[in-house]
Amino acid sequence: MEYLEEHERREQWKKIENALQEDRIDEFRAEFLEMHPYDQAKIFEEQTEETRQQIYTYLSPEEIADVMEHIEFEDIELYFSEMDPRFAAQVLADISTDDAVDILNELDINKVASFLTIMDKESAAEIKELLHYEEKTAGSIMTTEYVVIRAEETVRQAMLHLRTEAPDAETIYYIYVVDEEKRLVGVISLRDLIIAEDDWLISEVMSDRVLSVSVGDDQEEVARMMRDYDFLAMPVVDFKQHMLGIITVDDVMDVMEEEASDDYSKLAGVSDVDNRDDTAFASAKKRLPWLVILLFLGLMTASLISRFEDTLNEVAILAIFIPLIAGMAGNTGTQALAVAVRSIATGEHGKGGLAKLVAREAGTGLINGVICGIIITGIVYFWQGDIFLGILVGISILSTLIVATLAGATVPLVMHKFNIDPAVASGPFITTINDIISILIYFGVATAFLNLHLLITS
Amino acid sequence: MEYLEEHERREQWKKIENALQEDRIDEFRAEFLEMHPYDQAKIFEEQTEETRQQIYTYLSPEEIADVMEHIEFEDIELYFSEMDPRFAAQVLADISTDDAVDILNELDINKVASFLTIMDKESAAEIKELLHYEEKTAGSIMTTEYVVIRAEETVRQAMLHLRTEAPDAETIYYIYVVDEEKRLVGVISLRDLIIAEDDWLISEVMSDRVLSVSVGDDQEEVARMMRDYDFLAMPVVDFKQHMLGIITVDDVMDVMEEEASDDYSKLAGVSDVDNRDDTAFASAKKRLPWLVILLFLGLMTASLISRFEDTLNEVAILAIFIPLIAGMAGNTGTQALAVAVRSIATGEHGKGGLAKLVAREAGTGLINGVICGIIITGIVYFWQGDIFLGILVGISILSTLIVATLAGATVPLVMHKFNIDPAVASGPFITTINDIISILIYFGVATAFLNLHLLITS
Structure with a gap:
């Protein structure tokens, strides 16, 4: 048997469904229990409540426990609340303790208490002990069923x-x-x-x-x-x-899988990248919070640029390099952020400490800044025929790359050091911060150039 | 014994080093072989060639094989080329076949042939068989040592x-x-x-x-x-x-681990996020290629805006919303990209097919676009006192969010469908494409508004 493909699951299900409709319990059990619990769970999740109720009566608590160990956490509360409490408690007792604890963590606190009261004392004691451990620690994922x-x-x-x-x-x-x-x-x-x-x-x-x-x-x-x-x-x-x-x-x-998915979501600015069968609404809901925050951060950038309206009125051509400079700042910041987050995740940031990392990132920003700065100065000079505009954009790229690289790398590390949840240091956030920094640098340098009467364009 | 911390490894190494310097082979073997091969490898990698040569004579090919199975792939070629070829072939024969194949894939083709000739026939035959399988397939990671x-x-x-x-x-x-x-x-x-x-x-x-x-x-x-x-x-x-x-x-x-790291690097636009002890140069080298590509893509954006110089000269205030709109396009595109890449990775994009996904993403873009569009229209109106400017920015955000969401989601999926390496659809690339799209939309709408004499600002 191969991994059950969608259509195989459907075929298998037809057989099982017929058995259910015609109340042939033996046939249902034979077909259902022959499958791997992962596939049982997939089929179980597609049923109506009525059919699920029928299934609860056809299977033993132990057999339902196998199914429950493979259910997505979001749905588990529903299933446990529709079971008879006594039956549900028995199912919980039959689930391996580490998974039972994970499930109980999803349930309402009163429900947890009542399940633990009905449950046989031994299982309840084991589970209670594990419930004390903090999330994401070794204690929270361990099981007490060992030899x-x-x-x-x-x-x-x-x-x-x-x-x-x-x-x-x-x-x-x-x-x-x-x-x-x-x-x-x-x-x-x-x-x-x-x-x-x-x-x-x-x-x-x-x-x-x-x-x-x-x-x-x-x-x-x-x-x-x-x-x-x-x-x-x-x-x-x-x-x-x-x-x-x-x-x-x-x-x-x-x-x-969970940690990789978390880091990835953070970098992308989505609350959860795993979408399964999300509707457009569900998926909009996962992304909207970040977009609204970014909209307001973007307004900060806009109001910042508006302070340089005089400069812009004088030299409108300055506007055309805004996205380039902000984009480079965002990109280099995201790169540095990704490396920093991975080094936190793999525990490598400890070696040599923060100072070494800051020095390394400053160096990286400097090297990339010098190279990109020289390239852009040349191109802008040949394109616009204005060496000072070229130098202005070049200097801005150089400074931006150094500062944005440092910001991308140090913000998550400093947050991690102070035990602040680095979720706020997600990709889009760092990108927007770096937008602001880069625009300050760009218009700062431009204003200085204008005061020195260096820019002759338009 | 806990996981060897850096300083414990140093202490352990001091003992081992003394044993090596004073040629006390028994003591060296006792101390070294007591460690887990992972820690043996960590210590081994820090030695000079001279010391490594001494270690090759102190350990059997089988013992060296255990160490080699835990060495980073980048360094493995060096170690095999400094060993006596006969010894190296024996080491390879003693490594489990799946790892031996991985190692041989890192080596020069001539060297591989010569190792396979010296090696005992049985091991060579097993390895040769596995060498045929394509990278990243089940065949390439399987072993033939089973019962x-x-x-x-x-x-x-x-x-x-x-x-x-x-x-x-x-x-x-x-x-x-x-x-x-x-x-x-x-x-x-x-x-x-x-x-x-x-x-x-x-x-x-x-x-x-x-x-x-x-x-x-x-x-x-x-x-x-x-x-x-x-x-x-x-x-x-x-x-x-x-x-x-x-x-x-x-x-x-x-x-x-490898796949998660690949996806993550792609989203961040770095060739490899795992940095270990990179110098600033090594780290700049990993990031520079993307930055230079993005510099040129950014120049395309700049040249695009320069076509609207007349519009900009007329209404300089338009410039202040450029980073906001480009930023929103980039962020929503990255979100959609991340979800699409994950759904390729988890094989979920098959269900319902491309059409369903496109419809879902268009819906998501529409919902988020309407909400963000309304918010920004209100804010810009109150801030700048110009309802048409508000509507202009609002419409631009709405259209941008729909198009950028679709672009972020469909580009990687289409590429995957046509078996093009989706590496080119990395985060910064999508971001820059969406910068360009958003600026076209923004200035397109602005020019239309100007032609209709709707914008009264400045």
Whole structure:
């Protein structure tokens, strides 16, 4: 079976729909449960509430739990509110704890409390513990369904242990070794375990250099580690090395996707770039806030230029280079911003510190400014026959490139340093700031030239 | 042990360096080999050639292979050319085939041929086969080191089989079941295998609904499937369902990172956003090409405005809204571009087709255009006291937003459809195109207004 294409999903659905309409529960279950939960979720999401209600009665809470783990977060609240609360609580208890916590974070606080009251005590306790962790930390993406063994066990005992735990654990491919106080002391991969002789001790075959993350660590940092080290799972510990949970690679892939999408949206000035089946209204709503902010920032630029109306009246030709200069400022700023945001994301900005980065960006701006400045001076001179106009535009490009590069690079870094959400330093914002800076430079230099009677044009 | 921080790496290195200087090979090996290959690579990369030569003699080809798998691609050619060719060939043979192919793709073609000649025949044959696959396809990221079993085997036989193959296989957590012609017929996870009773047949416990990708499939498509389905590995087959290799989740994470970084660089107009320890020169070089292109595109804008010099001389105040209108065009175009690029990346643009998307984007542009147009008309009227100037700017914003949104969304999609590299549809390019469109609209409307004697300003 290949990844279900849209039309395959439709065909499959027809079979399932017939079974539903004619109340053939066995046939429905056979067809539906044969699919991967991801495809089950895709089909489930297309149903009417009536059909969904029928599905809730045809499937066990555990089977619905598999479906729910693959539903988009925006829709999950609806489904849980239309289920019978007792059923919903059971579904939640059957979802792996990390996903259950994510779902509960989407729900109304009263609903969460009532679900946790109805739910079996053990699951509720596990979930409650995880609900405390802050969003985007290791704690928020870890699961508590993992397998631990003791160093004194033999390989045979460990394998028996594993067989019992396997059906419930999130992964059994890394088994963590803890001491009597649940402190993490080692790790052994299932691969090494099945190669080992039955009567060896775990302490002899485990690796005692076990990498772990702290429960408060940033999820991006965790994703980076797992990618660099090619791990399938990673243990999460508290400050005393007590084992609290594990993070598995599937969650890390979701984190990577989410973070990449966030950075990308920010650079583009959209609240969310992923559009699926948005209508024009939904899509306008995601983009309008930025556009309105930018409209007002643009008005600032306009009012700034209006202060130079005298200069413009004197030398109208100045106007024709406004978009060029503002455009170059915007572009170089976006480039610098993108590099800075990526270096924050990959944690590289730490090395050498802010000073080094500022020096580097100033250098980059200077080099590009000198080259672009010389090119434009020549072109404007040959085009307009006015060497002073050429020099004016050239100097403006040079200064603009240095300042705009610095602004693009340092604004997000400074914000990050002061723990301000760098969302405000998004692409269009930096572009507009740099528009303003560049126009100030351009008209400033132009006014100085005019006072020196250098510009002879028109 | 935590992720090695920079200073820990330095400390560790001091120990290792002392061991090297005093020729204490045992101590060097003990300290060096205890680290994760990722950290080994980080330390290795900081050494002088002389020290690297010493390291080549201290480690086996297999140990060097582990280090090489974690080296940045840009540096790998250097290391392989300074090794003794026979040693280098052995190192290559010991690297997992998918990474070996990636490395060979970085090397000179003559060098590749000579390495393959020296290498043991079996490894050379495996690598040669993989070298044929096109870049960015499933074939190019798959490995041939996987475990297959037959459906007629018992669980006990399969486990024995697995124990022998485990040390060399890229993963043993999914075991693929093939028929006598090597056609993929099923899959069983190691988890299910260890739960199963020893004398059951594989055919009884395997799943025969095995998902696979074709060898020519796009690597992004593969990454998406593995993320959606939470797979740790995925089999790769030819068009007759013969098993050719597997793709593991670690390679998929690299693909995700690479693709996200590519999209991001494109939007920002930088050849590569990842900067590590770039100097100002290196960083200027990555950004200059785009800036120079944009300089020339900006000159087109300038020459376009210069055609309206008469209009400008008559109504100099028109100049003050140029950056506002061009800026709005650029911003809305970037938003639409970002959404379009993401929908290409996630394969969602297929649903409903191009026509639907164009209609959606036109609608989005219209809604945002009407809202922003009304706001700006009001503001300009109150500010400048000229209703016709207000209407002029309002109409320009409205038309600009519709056209620029459409341009941002359709240019990359059309390019993608015609298989043109959408790199040319990067952020700054779309922005500049939209600058030009918006200025044409603005001055076009302004000239019409002037001809109708509507503008009374200045």
